[in-house]
Amino acid sequence: MFVDRVKIFAQAGTGGRGCVSFRREKFVPKGGPDGGDGGRGGDVILCADRHVDNLANLFYEPIIKAKNGGHGMGKKMTGRAGADKIVKVPVGTIAYSADKGERPTPNAQRPLHSDQLAIENRELAVEPIVDLTRDGQEFVLCRGGAGGKGNVHFKSSRNRAPRQYTDGEEGEDGHFLLELRTIADAGLVGYPNAGKSTLLRRISAARPKVAAYPFTTLHPIVGVIEFPGYRRATIADIPGLIEGAHRGLGLGHEFLRHITRCRILVFVVDIAGSEGRNPVEDLQNLRREIDLYDPALSSRPWLVVANKMDLPDAEKNLKAAQEKFPRINILPTSAAKGEGMDALKETLAAKMTNDKDAVPPPPI
Ligand SMILES: Nc1nc2c(ncn2[C@@H]2O[C@H](COP(=O)(O)OP(=O)(O)OP(=O)(O)O)[C@@H](O)[C@H]2O)c(=O)[nH]1
Numbered sequence: 001m002f003v004d005r006v007k008i009f010a011q012a013g014t015g016g017r018g019c020v021s022f023r024r025e026k027f028v029p030k031g032g033p034d035g036g037d038g039g040r041g042g043d044v045i046l047c048a049d050r051h052v053d054n055l056a057n058l059f060y061e062p063i064i065k066a067k068n069g070g071h072g073m074g075k076k077m078t079g080r081a082g083a084d085k086i087v088k089v090p091v092g093t094i095a096y097s098a099d100k101g102e103r104p105t106p107n108a109q110r111p112l113h114s115d116q117l118a119i120e121n122r123e124l125a126v127e128p129i130v131d132l133t134r135d136g137q138e139f140v141l142c143r144g145g146a147g148g149k150g151n152v153h154f155k156s157s158r159n160r161a162p163r164q165y166t167d168g169e170e171g172e173d174g175h176f177l178l179e180l181r182t183i184a185d186a187g188l189v190g191y192p193n194a195g196k197s198t199l200l201r202r203i204s205a206a207r208p209k210v211a212a213y214p215f216t217t218l219h220p221i222v223g224v225i226e227f228p229g230y231r232r233a234t235i236a237d238i239p240g241l242i243e244g245a246h247r248g249l250g251l252g253h254e255f256l257r258h259i260t261r262c263r264i265l266v267f268v269v270d271i272a273g274s275e276g277r278n279p280v281e282d283l284q285n286l287r288r289e290i291d292l293y294d295p296a297l298s299s300r301p302w303l304v305v306a307n308k309m310d311l312p313d314a315e316k317n318l319k320a321a322q323e324k325f326p327r328i329n330i331l332p333t334s335a336a337k338g339e340g341m342d343a344l345k346e347t348l349a350a351k352m353t354n355d356k357d358a359v360p361p362p363p364i
Pocket residue numbers: 190191192193194195196197198199209210211212213214215216217218238239240241307308309310311333334335336337
């Protein structure tokens with residue numbers, strides 16, 4: 001299962017209690033206080049890991065607790081520190097605070113509708129706490145409590161047999177919303193059945209499912225393209241978009257969030273119009289949907305892949321598209337036959353190294 005939004009409850013460990021104890025030893029009368037401190041509680045730490053590709057592990061285990069610290073002991077022994085809880089999350093995970101006081105309800109099977117989520121986000125109206133964008137990046141989500149003090153700390157000339165101690169501090173806790181925004185160099189955007197997954201299979205080693213029905217791809221899949229000279233780029237296949245996605249039609253805008261962090265948008269159209277569609281209109285609709293989702297997205301560098309060139313009518317439609325978008329790079333391909341793949345790869349490589357286009361996407 002692919003999960004890209006999840007609510008969790010995290011609780012760091014409580015510090016151990018300080019100890020009240022007195023030194024007892026042969027020939028050492030009134031040995032004095034020797035109660036040690038409590039150990040610290042463990043932290044809850046988020047760690048970005050490129051080998052994790054979604055948040056499903058947290059979906060099944062939304063309550064995360066780190067271990068408590070051990071209590072202090074006699075002979076000035078400090079209690080053991082509570083073990084940290086390290087939660088592996090995919091690179092591109094953003095954490096928001098979602099504290100409304102309640103415990104997380106079991107996560108709904110499918111994340112809520114995007115508009116609802118947008119409202120929920122606005123309700124939270126919070127800045128992200130952290131954005132984990134690098135592999136191995138760590139963030140302490142909840143800090144463990146410090147250990148309490150043992151009675152050795154309370155001795156003084158007037159208080160020679162102190163019985164005071166302090167309890168350990170409570171660890172931090174809270175509700176958090178974790179959201180994944182896939183980070184890739186390029187994102188494939190297109191209508192269902194345009195051939196996005198077929199294209200990704202051709203140019204990378206990724207193996208998304210391909211079938212002749214709409215919405216075959218249900219969640220983003222990232223592939224790696226190798227360019228000559230040991231250069232590589234990541235490319236994300238996003239589920240098909242349809243007109244009215246902003247109203248929640250099809251899979252809605254649910255997955256567009258994953259292309260907000262792609263540097264280049266690759267629009268894939270079925271140039272043959274094989275399902276009675278007009279490719280030029282398709283392209284305009286896609287651009288509009290992107291713009292409705294986030295106007296900043298429509299100003300990203302983009303190119304068009306005119307797929308299914310092996311079918312009749314493709315040539316004619318390609319000419320029409322080129323006339324309509326004269327300044328845009330339109331690459332004719334046939335993903336099924338593997339034609340035009342080298343040109344596409346070259347264009348992508350050039351676009352990625354081109355300084356002007358290589359602006360890093362905004363963090364969120
Ligand atoms: N004739 C022809 N058929 C193609 C070409 N590329 C893809 N197809 C076919 O189009 C159908 C849909 O391909 P997919 O790659 O699953 O399309 P998609 O864009 O990933 O679709 P969704 O995942 O549903 O959004 C499949 O039956 C492919 O075999 C092409 O270049 N020529």
